Amino acid sequence: MVITKIHAVFFSATDNTRKITAAIAAAAAAALDCPLEETDLTLPAARQRDWAFAPTDLVILGTPTYAGRVPNKLVPFLAEHLRGNGALCAAMVTYGNRSFDNALSELCAILEGDGFHTVSAGAFACRHAFTDELAWGRPDSADLREAEQLGKNTAEKAEALTAIPAPVRVPGEPDAPYYIPKGTDGLPAKFLKAKPVTDPRKCCNCGLCARICPMGAIDASNVFETPGVCIKCQACVRRCTRQAKRFEDPAFLSHVAMLEANFQDPKQNEVFF
Ligand SMILES: Cc1cc2nc3c(=O)[nH]c(=O)nc-3n(C[C@H](O)[C@H](O)[C@H](O)COP(=O)(O)O)c2cc1C
Numbered sequence: 001m002v003i004t005k006i007h008a009v010f011f012s013a014t015d016n017t018r019k020i021t022a023a024i025a026a027a028a029a030a031a032l033d034c035p036l037e038e039t040d041l042t043l044p045a046a047r048q049r050d051w052a053f054a055p056t057d058l059v060i061l062g063t064p065t066y067a068g069r070v071p072n073k074l075v076p077f078l079a080e081h082l083r084g085n086g087a088l089c090a091a092m093v094t095y096g097n098r099s100f101d102n103a104l105s106e107l108c109a110i111l112e113g114d115g116f117h118t119v120s121a122g123a124f125a126c127r128h129a130f131t132d133e134l135a136w137g138r139p140d141s142a143d144l145r146e147a148e149q150l151g152k153n154t155a156e157k158a159e160a161l162t163a164i165p166a167p168v169r170v171p172g173e174p175d176a177p178y179y180i181p182k183g184t185d186g187l188p189a190k191f192l193k194a195k196p197v198t199d200p201r202k203c204c205n206c207g208l209c210a211r212i213c214p215m216g217a218i219d220a221s222n223v224f225e226t227p228g229v230c231i232k233c234q235a236c237v238r239r240c241t242r243q244a245k246r247f248e249d250p251a252f253l254s255h256v257a258m259l260e261a262n263f264q265d266p267k268q269n270e271v272f273f
Pocket residue numbers: 011012013014015016017018063064065066067068069094095096097098099100126127128129130179231232233234
């Protein structure tokens with residue numbers, strides 16, 4: 001098939017998904033000698049409109065894994081505001097060294113439902129947003145090389161196609177239940193309502209956290225308040241230049257401790273064609 005443009009499209013609160021999506025897309029663009037366009041869906045403003053693609057596009061679409069699936073607050077946008085129009089697509093999820101469970105399967109199903117044709121898919125292990133102790137330093141140079149290889153192989157597959165491909169097969173079930181986070185006691189850790197707290201000795205009220213919150217949840221005029229929905233993405237915690245934000249919720253901290261105790265062994269990236 002003739003491909004005339006590559007798109008890197010991603011939601012990425014703490015930058016892992018952007019890095020992998022961009023590496024895949026850059027390699028695909030180089031292989032096909034095509035222009036590359038980046039669409040960052042992380043901020044609410046980018047999700048207020050439709051994004052339409054063309055049959056001659058190859059779209060690399062990346063999301064993180066949250067609770068074993070595509071972040072639930074992102075799903076309505078992905079399902080209702082992306083128009084594939086027959087574009088070819090590579091689906092990619094990152095995950096924090098526990099498991100991507102059903103996230104890739106769900107993402108592929110959403111994209112096929114949007115009118116994309118999935119030609120490849122990948123799941124990449126990256127530093128967990130909750131803690132540096134899981135997959136610290138990833139994506140590293142080896143991960144980025146694997147991402148580039150996926151981009152090159154996807155481009156070659158897309159170029160060689162003479163008919164619409166069958167959807168790529170990936171592990172998992174698109175409608176499976178969400179992963180239930182556990183605490184160190186093995187019981188469900190209920191931290192749905194947890195919100196970041198702000199250290200008044202460190203915060204200079206610069207407003208960065210409010211500007212970069214993917215949910216627009218933090219009050220820009222008083223960043224000590226988070227009146228909106230917090231998805232625990234850690235954008236504010238990780239990007240505050242003064243380390244003024246943290247989560248203190250005991251159930252959240254117990255879940256992080258459980259992850260640190262049980263999911264240290266490095267996971268391998270997986271690709272599917
Ligand atoms: C709310 C939340 C839930 C998560 N759930 C999982 C999970 O079920 N399995 C896993 O391995 N990693 C999980 N992670 C880790 C992220 O998938 C991982 O850090 C991802 O690379 C973050 O992407 P980003 O840097 O683009 O935001 C979770 C992270 C967050 C913030």
